[in-house]
Amino acid sequence: MLRPFDPGERPTGLGAWLGEIPETLFDDRIYVCCELVERYATDLALALVGRLGLAPALAAGATAEEMLAAGGFVAAFQPALTA
Numbered sequence: 001m002l003r004p005f006d007p008g009e010r011p012t013g014l015g016a017w018l019g020e021i022p023e024t025l026f027d028d029r030i031y032v033c034c035e036l037v038e039r040y041a042t043d044l045a046l047a048l049v050g051r052l053g054l055a056p057a058l059a060a061g062a063t064a065e066e067m068l069a070a071g072g073f074v075a076a077f078q079p080a081l082t083a
Contacts, residue, residue: 007035 010031015023049055054062057070064081067073073081 005036005039007032 010026010028011017014026018026049058052071054067054071057067062070064078067081068075068078071077
């Protein structure tokens, strides 16, 4: 079951990370949108791992090569497992 979406508080000192980009461009709404996109990508990756049957291999600390073998994937699929 997925956990509820909670973007948390916007980090203090954000300006130090942005460099010359004005901090005013990253208001609370933009921050929540960025967090939501990150959450979507994470949930999508976890769902894909589950559908491919790779969750047990990942939980056991399998390498990309071991997951290739476990999933029956061709060698060309390895970059997707190591990215």
